[in-house]
Amino acid sequence: VIKDRIPKGYRIPEIDNKIRKARCKEEAKLLSDAKRAGVKTPVLYDVNLEDKAITMEEIEGxxxxxxxxxxxxxxxxxxxxxxxxxxxxxxxxxxxxxxxxxxxxxxxxxxxxxxxxxxxxxxxxxxxxxxxxxxxxxxxxxxxxxxxxxxxxxxxxxxxxxxxxxxxxxxx
Ligand SMILES: Nc1ncnc2c1ncn2[C@@H]1O[C@H](COP(=O)(O)OP(=O)(O)O)[C@@H](O)[C@H]1O
Ligand SMILES: [Mg+2]
Structure with a gap:
């Protein structure tokens, strides 16, 4: 599964870029920290900060x-x-x-x-x-x-x- 964050048109592009990059990074970190805490989460495959995209395991459920x-x-x-x-x-x-x-x-x-x-x-x-x-x-x-x-x-x-x-x- 690829989860990406699309630009918010109402933000100044440079700021929007920074926010989406930070949120993407934070989400990936939380995902892996949660796994370390013993909670089941999708396996993280890739974080692409240019595309603001997280690639992760697809959970069948x-x-x-x-x-x-x-x-x-x-x-x-x-x-x-x-x-x-x-x-x-x-x-x-x-x-x-x-x-x-x-x-x-x-x-x-x-x-x-x-x-x-x-x-x-x-x-x-x-x-x-x-x-x-x-x-x-x-x-x-x-x-x-x-x-x-x-x-x-x-x-x-x-x-x-x-x-x-x-x-x-x-x-x-
Ligand atoms: N790793 C995954 N495996 C299977 N389904 C997923 C996965 N990640 C997201 N989904 C599906 O996509 C939907 C939206 O993803 P989510 O991460 O909840 O994004 P949003 O922030 O838009 O709510 C989820 O409710 C779920 O149905
Ligand atoms: Mg959701």
Whole structure:
């Protein structure tokens, strides 16, 4: 699979070029750091900063939203916890950006990812997932999200999540 970033016409070309190059580099780094953290991600074959293109392994599988159940929700929490233990914030954990292949959860699309040690950033990462689950089914989402947090296994994240939810927004 080749993922490239097309120019944004509303930006000054020189700046647009720099931004796309930096994001491309960052996405490739996050992809390989995630693998090092023990999470399954596509194998990175090539990064072409001139074309702003990442070439990676094609994962044959289905989107998590098509197959999610209690067990997968719990396992998903464990995988996210591995990312967060390495201070990797995925940035867009949705049930379309996680594939299910060969009995495993595979994380793709680190295009909005970054690094952070902050509990609050990790909580926001999880809340993006909660929102995505709610687009499948509101009541199931609450159960799945509880299981995700069980699998995540760090009770101290709960306070951060409740703080953000009580502020009623995901960013600060
Ligand atoms: N390595 C891959 N293997 C299989 N399918 C992929 C892979 N990377 C991306 N895709 C498919 O392409 C879609 C878009 O890629 P993604 O990285 O999520 O880009 P975007 O930032 O545009 O959302 C994904 O939702 C997925 O269906
Ligand atoms: Mg995507």
């Amino acid at each position: 289905v989107m998590l939203k098509e197959v999610i159940d209690d067990d997968l929700a719990f396992r998903l929490g464990g995988e996210i916890s591995k990312l967060h233990s390495s201070d990797i914030i995925h940035g867009d954990i949705t049930t379309s950006n996680i594939l299910f292949s060969d009995g495993k959860l595979v994380f793709i699309d680190f295009g909005l990812g970054r690094y952070s040690q902050l509990k609050e950033d990790k909580a926001v990462d999880l809340l993006v997932l909660k929102k995505s689950l709610q687009s499948i089914d509101y009541n199931l989402a609450l159960r799945y999200f509880d299981l995700v947090l069980k699998g995540y296994g760090d009770e101290s994240i709960l306070n951060a999540i409740h703080d953000i939810e009580s502020r009623g927004r995901y960013t600060h």
